[in-house]
Amino acid sequence: MPHRLLKFALSKKHPEPRMFRAPAGLKSEYDAVIIGGGGHGLAAAYYLAKDHGITNVAVLEKGYLGGGGTGRNTAIVRSNYLTPEGVRFYQGSVELFQDLSRELNLNLFYSERGHFTLAHSPASLRTQRWRAEVNKHLGINSRVVTPAFIKETVPEIDLSVGGQQAPICGALYHPPGAIARHDAVAWGYARGADRRGVEIHQQTAVTDIEIRDGAVAGVHTDKGFIKTRKVLSAVAGWTTHITKMVGLRTPLVIHPLQALVTEPLKPWLNSIVVSASLHLYVSQSSRGELVAGASLDPYELISMRSTLDFAEGMSAGLLDLFPCLGDIKVLRQWAGLCDMTPDFSPIMGTTPISGFYIDAGWGTWGFKATPISGKTMAFTVAEDRDHELITAFNLSRFNRLELVGEKGAASVGH
Amino acid sequence: MKIINCPINGPRPLQEFHFGGEVRTMPDPAELTDQQWADYVFNRDGEPGVKREWWYHVPSGTWFIAERDNRTDEFLRTYLYNAERTDG
Numbered sequence: 158m159p160h161r162l163l164k165f166a167l168s169k170k171h172p173e174p175r176m177f178r179a180p181a182g183l184k185s186e187y188d189a190v191i192i193g194g195g196g197h198g199l200a201a202a203y204y205l206a207k208d209h210g211i212t213n214v215a216v217l218e219k220g221y222l223g224g225g226g227t228g229r230n231t232a233i234v235r236s237n238y239l240t241p242e243g244v245r246f247y248q249g250s251v252e253l254f255q256d257l258s259r260e261l262n263l264n265l266f267y268s269e270r271g272h273f274t275l276a277h278s279p280a281s282l283r284t285q286r287w288r289a290e291v292n293k294h295l296g297i298n299s300r301v302v303t304p305a306f307i308k309e310t311v312p313e314i315d316l317s318v319g320g321q322q323a324p325i326c327g328a329l330y331h332p333p334g335a336i337a338r339h340d341a342v343a344w345g346y347a348r349g350a351d352r353r354g355v356e357i358h359q360q361t362a363v364t365d366i367e368i369r370d371g372a373v374a375g376v377h378t379d380k381g382f383i384k385t386r387k388v389l390s391a392v393a394g395w396t397t398h399i400t401k402m403v404g405l406r407t408p409l410v411i412h413p414l415q416a417l418v419t420e421p422l423k424p425w426l427n428s429i430v431v432s433a434s435l436h437l438y439v440s441q442s443s444r445g446e447l448v449a450g451a452s453l454d455p456y457e458l459i460s461m462r463s464t465l466d467f468a469e470g471m472s473a474g475l476l477d478l479f480p481c482l483g484d485i486k487v488l489r490q491w492a493g494l495c496d497m498t499p500d501f502s503p504i505m506g507t508t509p510i511s512g513f514y515i516d517a518g519w520g521t522w523g524f525k526a527t528p529i530s531g532k533t534m535a536f537t538v539a540e541d542r543d544h545e546l547i548t549a550f551n552l553s554r555f556n557r558l559e560l561v562g563e564k565g566a567a568s569v570g571h
Numbered sequence: 572m573k574i575i576n577c578p579i580n581g582p583r584p585l586q587e588f589h590f591g592g593e594v595r596t597m598p599d600p601a602e603l604t605d606q607q608w609a610d611y612v613f614n615r616d617g618e619p620g621v622k623r624e625w626w627y628h629v630p631s632g633t634w635f636i637a638e639r640d641n642r643t644d645e646f647l648r649t650y651l652y653n654a655e656r657t658d659g
């Protein structure tokens with residue numbers, strides 16, 4: 158056993174410094190309260206402290222850090238979206254991610270792999286070309302490639318898709334597409350926020366939000382009442398629990414999304430491969446496991462149960478693309494919650510309730526947005542106005558009938 | 572395998588069904604402000620609890636209503652639109 162591990166067995170005290178403190182109890186008042194200790198909430202706390210000097214902040218997490226969508230996604234980072242609003246926003250995230258290991262002083266295993274979105278029909282290829290041209294116009298490295306290029310880069314792929322599905326006729330290729338270690342993103346932001354004075358309270362559930370005269374007055378938790386004038390809800394799949402407390406109507410509906418990993422394999426799949434027609438995306442993690450996710454479950458559910466339907470469908474799709482996986486076993490499968498909007502863009506920013514800020518609608522695109530969401534929501538909370546990158550994503554867009562139709566989202570078939 | 576009770580065909584596997592969204596009554600657009608209309612078009616009751624939803628049995632072409640708990644995925648009742656409620 159390595160000495161580094163042995164000292165944990167021999168020492169009565171924890172021999173390494175903790176990533177972050179466990180504060181004794183809640184204070185009676187904070188300048189801001191962030192609901193949700195996932196990547197988004199912790200990143201917002203970090204940037205509130207770092208960029209805006211607001212450190213009297215509590216992050217309340219009813220479970221454990223990064224236990225929701227942050228730890229359940231398939232860890233893909235990319236910016237080859239379709240709408241200019243989306244592309245600019247996610248490109249901001251990619252740029253922050255590229256330097257994040259250094260900034261947080263924690264190895265996030267950020268690994269640029271190249272990202273293929275396969276097209277199985279001329280209609281799909283047309284959408285990929287549309288995306289590529291929008292991407293290029295905004296300076297994103299993204300282009301349409303031929304089946305020969307795909308085969309050369311990913312030799313194991315079966316371009317005829319087992320003969321049971323429409324063959325691959327091209328792809329959108331995005332070289333900066335990357336994967337990262339998602340838990341570490343939450344821990345790194347937590348440590349950075351903690352060191353700047355933010356309190357992180359795990360096992361602390363919000364039970365109600367006190368609104369007086371249309372403004373936030375405080376938060377009720379299972380550990381007592383906290384006075385505050387600013388609340389950021391960053392709970393993604395649990396958002397409808399929170400909006401019910403404050404009486405805010407939203408278009409959000411919750412669907413589970415399921416994923417699986419296989420047993421670890423020697424490195425063979427360098428690229429990230431996505432097929433909207435087969436409803437799957439797959440990459441190989443730094444541990445060697447294949448990480449594969451599906452599209453949404455076909456009906457609303459606020460539960461993280463797994464189904465055999467998913468395991469069967471995903472295995473069939475993977476075998477159609479990569480026949481070499483016939484003997485490979487599935488190690489585990491799980492589900493996460495996706496809070497879906499009708500236009501596949503997030504809901505971010507100020508709300509009609511003074512001091513209540515929302516960071517929701519993260520559907521299938523939440524992890525890759527973690528840094529930029531934290532940065533722009535911290536600005537929004539500190540300045541009480543939407544950051545310029547997120548004005549298009551305000552909840553009021555539905556009242557104004559100004560939706561941001563994001564067909565580049567993973568869950569959209571085309 | 573998950574089983575849903577179709578009001579016409581009895582217990583059938585989930586794979587035969589299609590989800591049709593929450594049961595909503597369309598208000599008269601002529602009587603509404605733009606805001607009220609946008610509220611009807613976009614906003615949904617996505618909160619946790621027992622929901623009334625449209626479900627479709629694909630092989631027989633039957634649309635029906637299900638009362639379902641969206642936290643436990645338990646179907647409490649299924650019945651045809653405008654029909655007597657039957658325990659499902």
